[in-house]
Amino acid sequence: MVDMIQRFKALLAILALVLVAAMPARADDLKPLVDGLGKNGYAALREAIGALAATGDPAVAPVLQALGAGDLYVRKSDRAVFAATKADGGFALKDPLTGADAGTAGSRDVEKIRVNNAVREAVTSALGSLTLMSADPAKRRAAAADVFRNSDPAQIPLIDQAISKETDAGIATTLQMARAAAVLKSDAPDAEKVAAIAALQAKGGRDVLAQLTAIEASAPDGAVKAAAQTAITSIQGTLKLWDGAQNILYGISLGSVLLLAAIGLAITFGVMGVINMAHGEMVMIGAYTTFVVQELIRNNMPWLFDWSLAISLPLAFLVAGLVGVLIERMVIRYLYGRPLETLLATWGVSLILQQAVRTWFGPNNREVGNPSWMSGAFELGNLTITYNRMWIVVFALVVFATLMLVLKRTPFGLQTRAVTQNRPMASSMGIRTPWVDALTFGLGSGIAGIAGVALSQIDNVSPNLGQGYIIDSFMVVVFGGVGNLWGTLVGAFTLGIANKFLEPYAGAVLGKILVLVFIILFIQKRPRGLFALKGRAVEA
Amino acid sequence: MLNYVSRTIGALATAAMIGAGVTGAVAAEETIKVGVLHSLSGTMAISETTLKDTVLFLIDEQNKKGGVLGKKLEAVVVDPASNWPLFAEKARELISQNNVSVVFGCWTSVSRKSVLPVFKELNSILFYPVQYEGEESERNVFYTGAAPNQQAIPAVDYLMSEEGGAVKRWVLEGTDYVYPRTTNKILEAYLKSKGVAAEDIMVNYTPFGFSDWQTEVAAIKKFGSAGKKTAVVSTVNGDANVPFYKELGNQGIKATDIPVVAFSVGEEELAGIDTKPLVGHLAAWNYFQSVDTPENEEFIKKWRAFIGNEKRTTNDPMEATVIGFNAWVKAVEKAGTTEPDAVIDGLIGVSVPNLTGGFSTIMPNHHITKPVYIGEIQEDGQLDVVWQTPGLVVGDEWSDYLPDSKDLIADWRAPMSCGNFNVATGKCGGKGS
Numbered sequence: 015m016v017d018m019i020q021r022f023k024a025l026l027a028i029l030a031l032v033l034v035a036a037m038p039a040r041a042d043d044l045k046p047l048v049d050g051l052g053k054n055g056y057a058a059l060r061e062a063i064g065a066l067a068a069t070g071d072p073a074v075a076p077v078l079q080a081l082g083a084g085d086l087y088v089r090k091s092d093r094a095v096f097a098a099t100k101a102d103g104g105f106a107l108k109d110p111l112t113g114a115d116a117g118t119a120g121s122r123d124v125e126k127i128r129v130n131n132a133v134r135e136a137v138t139s140a141l142g143s144l145t146l147m148s149a150d151p152a153k154r155r156a157a158a159a160d161v162f163r164n165s166d167p168a169q170i171p172l173i174d175q176a177i178s179k180e181t182d183a184g185i186a187t188t189l190q191m192a193r194a195a196a197v198l199k200s201d202a203p204d205a206e207k208v209a210a211i212a213a214l215q216a217k218g219g220r221d222v223l224a225q226l227t228a229i230e231a232s233a234p235d236g237a238v239k240a241a242a243q244t245a246i247t248s249i250q251g252t253l254k255l256w257d258g259a260q261n262i263l264y265g266i267s268l269g270s271v272l273l274l275a276a277i278g279l280a281i282t283f284g285v286m287g288v289i290n291m292a293h294g295e296m297v298m299i300g301a302y303t304t305f306v307v308q309e310l311i312r313n314n315m316p317w318l319f320d321w322s323l324a325i326s327l328p329l330a331f332l333v334a335g336l337v338g339v340l341i342e343r344m345v346i347r348y349l350y351g352r353p354l355e356t357l358l359a360t361w362g363v364s365l366i367l368q369q370a371v372r373t374w375f376g377p378n379n380r381e382v383g384n385p386s387w388m389s390g391a392f393e394l395g396n397l398t399i400t401y402n403r404m405w406i407v408v409f410a411l412v413v414f415a416t417l418m419l420v421l422k423r424t425p426f427g428l429q430t431r432a433v434t435q436n437r438p439m440a441s442s443m444g445i446r447t448p449w450v451d452a453l454t455f456g457l458g459s460g461i462a463g464i465a466g467v468a469l470s471q472i473d474n475v476s477p478n479l480g481q482g483y484i485i486d487s488f489m490v491v492v493f494g495g496v497g498n499l500w501g502t503l504v505g506a507f508t509l510g511i512a513n514k515f516l517e518p519y520a521g522a523v524l525g526k527i528l529v530l531v532f533i534i535l536f537i538q539k540r541p542r543g544l545f546a547l548k549g550r551a552v553e554a
Numbered sequence: 555m556l557n558y559v560s561r562t563i564g565a566l567a568t569a570a571m572i573g574a575g576v577t578g579a580v581a582a583e584e585t586i587k588v589g590v591l592h593s594l595s596g597t598m599a600i601s602e603t604t605l606k607d608t609v610l611f612l613i614d615e616q617n618k619k620g621g622v623l624g625k626k627l628e629a630v631v632v633d634p635a636s637n638w639p640l641f642a643e644k645a646r647e648l649i650s651q652n653n654v655s656v657v658f659g660c661w662t663s664v665s666r667k668s669v670l671p672v673f674k675e676l677n678s679i680l681f682y683p684v685q686y687e688g689e690e691s692e693r694n695v696f697y698t699g700a701a702p703n704q705q706a707i708p709a710v711d712y713l714m715s716e717e718g719g720a721v722k723r724w725v726l727e728g729t730d731y732v733y734p735r736t737t738n739k740i741l742e743a744y745l746k747s748k749g750v751a752a753e754d755i756m757v758n759y760t761p762f763g764f765s766d767w768q769t770e771v772a773a774i775k776k777f778g779s780a781g782k783k784t785a786v787v788s789t790v791n792g793d794a795n796v797p798f799y800k801e802l803g804n805q806g807i808k809a810t811d812i813p814v815v816a817f818s819v820g821e822e823e824l825a826g827i828d829t830k831p832l833v834g835h836l837a838a839w840n841y842f843q844s845v846d847t848p849e850n851e852e853f854i855k856k857w858r859a860f861i862g863n864e865k866r867t868t869n870d871p872m873e874a875t876v877i878g879f880n881a882w883v884k885a886v887e888k889a890g891t892t893e894p895d896a897v898i899d900g901l902i903g904v905s906v907p908n909l910t911g912g913f914s915t916i917m918p919n920h921h922i923t924k925p926v927y928i929g930e931i932q933e934d935g936q937l938d939v940v941w942q943t944p945g946l947v948v949g950d951e952w953s954d955y956l957p958d959s960k961d962l963i964a965d966w967r968a969p970m971s972c973g974n975f976n977v978a979t980g981k982c983g984g985k986g987s
Contacts, residue, residue, distance in 0.1 A: 056717060056940075084833075084933065130930055130940040131719060131834050135810045220779040228781030264768040271766065369595055377599035379796060383828050391804050398775075400804035403768070473765045474796045478597050482763045517769045522760040523730050 044069065044111055048077055051127060052088035052095045059127070060136045067140035075144045077110045082137040086110060087124040098124060139164045146176045151185065158185050162192035165225060167200035191217055198229050198238075208241045215245035219396050223249050256396040261514045267403040269510025270410035273503060274469065275483040276490035277414060278462030280502040282338075282455055284491050285434050288346055289357045292364040293487060294480025296459040299337055300330035300466020301475045302371060305380045320385040323467060330463040337367075338459020342452045350451075364480070372477040382470040402471050409468050414503055417461065421499070430454045434497075493533050495543030505544055509533075585628035586621070586892055588613060589648035591659025591669070591680075596636025597763075600792065601871070602661050604822065605683060606631060608872045609658045611860045612879045622886050630654055638668045645669040649676045655892035656681065656882055658875060663687060663732050670695070677894050681878035683871045685817060685839075687736035691951040691964030691973035694894075696881075696901060697921045698874040698914075700840055701949040702740050706787070708926040709815045709838035710741060712941050713785045714748065718928075719813060722782040723754045725774050727790060727798075730759040734789035737817070741787060743955035754782070764794045767801040775805065778812045786814040795819050796827050799835070809834025815928070821867035824935040832931045840910075840924040841873035842937045847911040877914045877922065880906040902967060912946065919964035919973075921949025 047069065050062035063081070066074045080086050080097045087098040087105060096116055098105035105124055107116040129137070142160030145153045158176075161169060173193045180186040194210035202210075211229075214222045223246065230242040275297060282290045304326040311318045311325075318325070341363055349356045384402055391400040421427035432440040433450045441447045466479070473479060494505025509529060516525035540546065590609045592602035613627045621627055630652045634641040641660065648654045649672065656679045660666040663686050673680050673694040685700040712718040724745060728734025738757055745755060756777050758770060778784035790798055795818065802814065808831075815836040821843050824832075843854065850868075853876070858866050881904045882897070888904070889896040905915040914922045923946040929937030952962035952974070961978040965971075972982035 128938055128940070130717070131810050131813055132717060134834055138810065220775065224779040224781045226781070227779075231781060260772060261769075264766075264772075267768060268766050372595065372599060377594075377603050378822065378825060379600065379793070379827075381825070381827065389804070389831075391806055398772075398805050400768075400801070402804060472797055472800065474793045476600060476793060478600075478763070478793065481597075482765060514769055518773065521758060522764060522770065526761060 044071065044074065047074075048110055049093065049095050051077075051081060051086060052093045056130055056133055059129070059133055063133070063136045063140055067144060070144070072144060072148070073111060075141060075148075076113075078137050078141050078144070080110055081127065081129065082134055082141070084126065084129060086127045087119075088127060089119060089124050091123065095127070096124070139166070143169060143172055146172065147179065151182050154180070154182070155185050155188070158188040158192060162188055162195055162221070165192060165195035165199055167196050170196050170200065187217075191222070195225050198225070204237050207238045211238070211241045211245050215248060218249050218252055220253070223253070253396060257518075259395075260397055261518070262511060263397060263399065265511030265514035266507060267407060267510070268514055269507035270403075270407040271469065271472070272486055272490050272510055273410045273414065273506035274406070274465040275462075276487040276494075276502055276506055277410075277417065277499075278458045278460075278465060279487045280491050280494075280499055281417075281458035281461065283488070284497045284499070284502065285430065286451065286454055286458070287353075287434075287496075288350075288455065289353050289360065290346075290458075291357060291361040291484065292341065292367060293459075293462055294482070294484035295364045295367040296334045296338060296462035296480070297466040297469060297483055298371065298475075298477065298480040299334045299367070300326075300463030301382065301470035301473075301479055302375065302380070302466075303330040303333050303463065304467045304470045305375075305382050305475050308382055319383070320387065322383075323385060323388075323471075326467045327464050330467045331460040332463075334463025334466065335456040335460030338462075339452050339456040341459075342455040346455065347448065347451065364484075368477045368480070375477075377477065380475045382475050384471055388471060406468050406472065413461065413464065414499070418499060420457070426450075426453065430457075489530070489533055492537065493543055495545035498543075498545040501543055501545035508544075585626050586623070586886075587628050587630050587652055587654040589645075589652065589654035589657035589659070590629055590631045591634060591641065591645055591648060591657050592661065593636040593665075594631075594633040597793075598636040598661050598665075601822065604869070605658070605661070605871055605875055607861060608857075608875045609879065611857060612876060614860060615856065616879075616883060622883055623890065623892075634659075634665070638662075638664050641665040642668045642672050645672045645680075646676070649673075649678045654678070655886075655894075656897070658683070658878065660684070661871075666695070679882070679894055679897060681875070681882065683874035683878055685870070687733045688740075688949075688951055688953055689736060689956075689959060691919050691921070691966075693898065693920075693966055693971070693973065695920060696878060696916065697949065697951070698878040698881075699871060700924060700926075701921055701951060702737050702953060703950040704840060704924050704926055704947045705817055705838050706737050706741055707744055708943055708947065709817070709836070709928060710744065710787065712838075712928045713813070713815060713836075717941065719783055719785070721785040721813075722750070723777065723780060723784040724750065724756070725777055725784065725786040726755065726757045727770065727774070727786055727788050728757075728759055729764070729789065729791040729794060730761055731791070734759065734791070737789050738787075740953045740955050743953075743957075747955065760790070760794065762791065762794065764790075765797045767798050771798075771801045771805050771807065774812065775807060778807075784812050786812060788814050788816040789818060790816070791818050792823070795823055799827055799832050802835075803828075803831025809836075809930070820869040820871075821936065822869050824931065824937075825867060827935075829931055829935045830933055833933055835931045836940075837929050837931070837937055839870040839927055839929065839937075841868075841870045841908070842927055842929045842939060843868045844929070844932075844936045844938055845910045845927070847909065849907060849911060850909045853909050873909050877906055877908055881914075881916055881922075898966070914946075917948055918967050919949065919951045920966060921951055923948050 047066050050065060051059060053062060085097050087096055089096060095110060096107040097110040098107050101118060104118055104120040106118050109116050138160050142157045142164060145157040146161065148154050161173060170193060173189055177186060177189045180189060191214060194213045197210040198207055214226060226242050226246050230239060230246060233239040233242060278296060279293045282288050282293065307326040307329060308322045311322050345359050345363060346356060349359060388402040388405055391398045421430060429445050429450050432445060433447050437447055490505045490509060491502055493509065494501030513525055513529050516528050520528060590606050592606040593599050594603055594606060610629055613629050616622065617626050630648060632644040632648060634644045648657055658681045660669060660682050661684050666682055670692060678694060680695045681698055682695055683698050685705050688701040713721040726738045726741060728738055742755060760770060774786060813836055815838055817838055819837050820839060854868055857868060858864055881901060884904050884906060885897050885900040886892055889900040901916050902918050905913045908914045910925055912925060914924055916922050926943040926947055927939045928941040930940050932938050951964050952959040954960050961976050962974050963977060964973045975982050
């Protein structure tokens with residue numbers, strides 16, 4: 015009996031000890047582990063991350079996140095680790111675990127914990143297992159994707175636990191996939207592995223293909239290897255179909271860029287017949303207008319940044335349009351009917367504009383940011399569609415439709431068409447043809463300017479921006495049929511899609527040459543392009 | 555009276571004119587002229603303008619120290635306007651008309667090739683500060699930028715190492731001209747010598763200023779989904795880099811999945827991009843602005859004060875210009891003259907401090923010794939060093955990995971004095987000129 019009591023007491027004591035050990039602020043326990051991150055060398059850093067992750071304590075997650083983001087610093091005096099943010103003259107320190115204020119330090123007193131790709135990978139994999147049970151579905155989704163990518167057999171129990179608790183169907187599927195991928199790497203029996211391959215095959219896609227190829231290469235001959243092989247062939251078959259869809263999509267995207275660049279030229283060259291070599295520089299002026307607007311917003315009203323493009327559009331139209339009107343009034347109007355002189359004069363104007371911008375803004379690229387709604391991508395089946403490309407397609411079509419409306423439904427459009435079709439007749443009807451000329455040229459240039467706003471999102475904003483588009487623009491307008499806006503639309507998308515179908519087989523350099531050869535042959539056959547203008551205007 | 559006054563004024567004016575003429579002549583005699591042959595307009599202005607400013611800055615610094623051989627240095631700046639034939643004309647103008655003692659200039663290999671005959675004919679000195687494809691060693695040229703073995707090969711070595719991610723599959727992506735093509739040829743041979751199978755190497759070229767990278771990035775993604783760690787080695791040039799990196803970021807290719815190591819992307823190029831999606835992608839250079847040495851800190855401080863811009867970046871070709879300039883000053887002081895033959899012979903073996911805390915020495919093949927750094931792109935657009943070669947690497951002008959140049963060496967010391975000595979045949983004049 016005494017013995018019993020003694021033993022009971024001992025048990026109680028042990029229990030109490032365990033409780034005491036578990037109870038006190040966990041931060042104190044974790045602190046030495048966190049400070050371990052401050053050791054020198056990437057290998058030591060990876061070990062420290064592993065040690066932190068092994069605690070399985072969700073409190074560690076923000077520390078690892080800060081490490082991945084490069085926000086952790088070591089105080090040189092005592093090698094203690096802090097989350098630091100830049101404050102005037104130095105850094106404001108915070109305890110990485112609790113977020114409590116820990117004073118400040120001079121910029122020379124702390125040193126940043128440097129991370130490389132291997133460390134970042136260790137951080138994401140550690141975070142994946144730590145945030146798998148997070149309350150926030152977005153975090154869980156990211157964690158599930160990380161776990162799938164790492165597919166570590168040791169995590170199978172953890173994944174099982176997460177699956178049993180998961181309420182979101184999408185995340186649960188990703189977790190099932192992650193489990194299947196982990197099973198494939200474990201030493202589970204073949205039957206289980208074959209079932210896992212079947213599950214992965216049902217999901218398909220590039221990530222799965224990558225996992226299966228690795229399995230196929232390492233598996234010994236047998237049921238698993240055979241199953242992996244059939245799965246790979248089947249996934250590759252599906253992906254081939256998607257590749258075709260992807261080419262069309264990329265072609266449409268390239269076509270929309272060509273359309274944007276060419277549409278202004280379709281007016282100045284197509285409608286007015288001016289060979290305007292300075293067209294590309296109007297695009298550049300539009301892009302620089304965007305830069306100036308963004309710079310002003312960044313310095314004065316950062317909260318307006320997402321609207322910067324909307325603000326830039328009318329400004330770019332006005333600035334480029336104004337420059338266009340000036341060029342028309344000062345140079346081109348003296349050269350109507352003399353295409354060679356126009357070509358040389360506008361070429362000179364383009365060089366002057368380029369060098370002016372270079373002197374003013376400097377030769378370097380200027381940073382034009384993507385507003386948040388234009389960054390990133392979304393998945394559609396196995397296609398990755400980037401937001402900026404998608405919005406540019408939409409934008410190009412809207413610009414095209416608006417221009418059509420202006421030319422077909424407004425008095426100005428009527429006058430423009432009248433002047434281009436029969437100048438003496440229009441003039442005798444009381445239309446002031448010189449002003450219509452100037453305004454039409456301004457309209458074409460202004461549209462090139464708003465194209466510049468869109469192109470600043472995907473290309474460099476540098477003085478050379480316009481040069482890259484001038485040849486393509488002429489190609490589109492000539493191919494589509496001079497003087498016909500619909501021709502420009504069809505021409506741009508045809509060339510875009512043809513280019514993107516050739517590129518995977520012929521490479522970018524040869525693909526472009528092939529398209530050019532095709533256009534030359536086409537023009538031999540149909541000198542007036544796809545949609546030739548008919549009637550009196552042609553003979554005039 | 556009036557007459558007298560006007561005559562006095564006339565005499566004074568004449569005296570002043572003569573005086574001005576005389577002092578002008580004295581000043582002209584007392585300066586040593588330094589030619590600067592960098593494009594200030596056209597497509598290459600983006601990169602080359604900074605180097606022109608660097609030379610002006612160095613001349614200013616040297617003049618503050620009293621010049622060279624007791625004479626002030628005077629810069630003669632010309633603008634070859636990114637036009638290759640114009641480079642040759644301007645080089646001739648600098649040497650024959652302006653009598654410059656040395657020229658700092660050129661960026662692209664084609665501009666260097668275009669001025670070579672001029673420098674040989676008129677026997678002058680050119681310092682070329684940019685990383686290039688190698689396969690050349692000329693008596694009149696000193697190459698202070700990296701040869702392929704000082705940039706490309708160490709970068710690949712790093713990626714193959716455990717720390718760099720143990721990469722097994724390689725995409726060699728480049729702009730379609732001589733530097734990427736030669737570098738990729740060398741890299742392909744090198745990778746194969748390391749046991750990489752041909753199907754694990756993908757080579758692709760795009761035109762200059764290429765902007766629609768969708769297909770290429772999708773192809774990289776596809777190539778990378780074969781279950782082996784994949785990396786991209788990029789020799790994409792200048793402007794085309796920005797849309798390339800934007801597309802990588804937008805299509806969600808992270809550096810932890812498929813790292814991209816670039817040989818033409820430095821601080822200057824990154825200044826035009828939002829670098830958040832690019833964190834972790836790599837660049838290989840012999841200098842980074844972020845290198846933490848007192849020499850570098852002082853250089854950046856003085857450079858920014860000279861240029862009057864507290865945010866101005868520094869980059870690798872600038873450091874190469876600094877090394878070249880200081881080596882030339884040292885060689886001139888050693889020779890006691892600016893006479894080209896004496897300086898060319900004196901330059902070999904000259905050792906000057908570089909900005910990363912070590913010394914760079916000019917070797918008999920007219921290339922220099924350099925450390926090699928691998929940097930990772932950070933959120934602020936700077937590159938943090940994650941790896942460096944244990945010691946200095948000697949520039950290798952003729953690659954050991956190309957079959958027709960592996961037997962060639964260059965040694966400009968007497969008695970060999972040859973830029974392409976064939977070790978196999980024992981004769982000067984193998985490949986090349």
